[in-house]
Amino acid sequence: MSHPNLKAETICQVGIIVHDIERTAQKYCEVFGFPPPQIVETAGFAQSKTTYNGQPSEATAKLAFFNAGQVTIELIQPDEKPSVWREFLEQHGEGVHHIAFQIKDTEAVTGYLAENGAGIAQQGLYSDGSGVYTYVDTGPLLGTMFELLENFPRS
Amino acid sequence: MSHPNLKAETICQVGIIVHDIERTAQKYCEVFGFPPPQIVETAGFAQSKTTYNGQPSEATAKLAFFNAGQVTIELIQPDEKPSVWREFLEQHGEGVHHIAFQIKDTEAVTGYLAENGAGIAQQGLYSDGSGVYTYVDTGPLLGTMFELLENFPRS
Numbered sequence: 001m002s003h004p005n006l007k008a009e010t011i012c013q014v015g016i017i018v019h020d021i022e023r024t025a026q027k028y029c030e031v032f033g034f035p036p037p038q039i040v041e042t043a044g045f046a047q048s049k050t051t052y053n054g055q056p057s058e059a060t061a062k063l064a065f066f067n068a069g070q071v072t073i074e075l076i077q078p079d080e081k082p083s084v085w086r087e088f089l090e091q092h093g094e095g096v097h098h099i100a101f102q103i104k105d106t107e108a109v110t111g112y113l114a115e116n117g118a119g120i121a122q123q124g125l126y127s128d129g130s131g132v133y134t135y136v137d138t139g140p141l142l143g144t145m146f147e148l149l150e151n152f153p154r155s
Numbered sequence: 156m157s158h159p160n161l162k163a164e165t166i167c168q169v170g171i172i173v174h175d176i177e178r179t180a181q182k183y184c185e186v187f188g189f190p191p192p193q194i195v196e197t198a199g200f201a202q203s204k205t206t207y208n209g210q211p212s213e214a215t216a217k218l219a220f221f222n223a224g225q226v227t228i229e230l231i232q233p234d235e236k237p238s239v240w241r242e243f244l245e246q247h248g249e250g251v252h253h254i255a256f257q258i259k260d261t262e263a264v265t266g267y268l269a270e271n272g273a274g275i276a277q278q279g280l281y282s283d284g285s286g287v288y289t290y291v292d293t294g295p296l297l298g299t300m301f302e303l304l305e306n307f308p309r310s
Contacts, residue, residue, distance in 0.1 A: 002185065002187050003186075006186065011223045018298045027296050032157050073166075099228075116185070142186065143251075
């Protein structure tokens, strides 16, 4: 029983955790000929409303994005505070942390995944407030973490 | 200095290592509504000419593929023999093992990546002999392993 709002064709991002985003981003530029990306830092709780394992969190990360057609390659350098990103870096070292899907109705999809045994690990607003991301503990079910990305309708 | 045969837009696959491919494939079918995939087993050295760290290898894996638009989600269950897959499973557990790119001229691209410090980790022919895959040790450079996929011209 799949959910109509979660389609494999909406895969839109592969997120890679790294130690040093400036260094790795430069390597991506060298290997693929990308122009230098903007490196953005996510906001703290007051703005992002980030929760990690259900609790408010001040954890942030530096992010860089590379456009690769349907898919964006996202580099993530976490700060030292507890987060899904920091947890992954400490347990696994650098590597692919998640696959992201563009969805509608985060509540419906997270409810559906929770019924399948995969709860919410971390959630927060985009830095510009234009949407919400949700990391779901799909690892035991699907072999890796999934991220759900929902853009809010523009008013 | 990027290589013209290695373009980010040719990203075509995300490969996930799992312990039990039948179980995980079934979960993907449940979550995304996929029909049950064919699970194929890669061939031994005589047919695949697999090399691992430069040495002939009899390692095999069970594979399943799900079509997700530009990208295919590949599940991989390695056998017990040494391979990049088995190495990953033992070091990291289940997770995303590689990002694959469709390329032309494997020799040119692997030569280019070798100049950038990323050598060949494993290489072999597709089970049906229609192409060649190459895993390249891009982890230290780019945060994850890359796979290069080259389809041979049809004669």
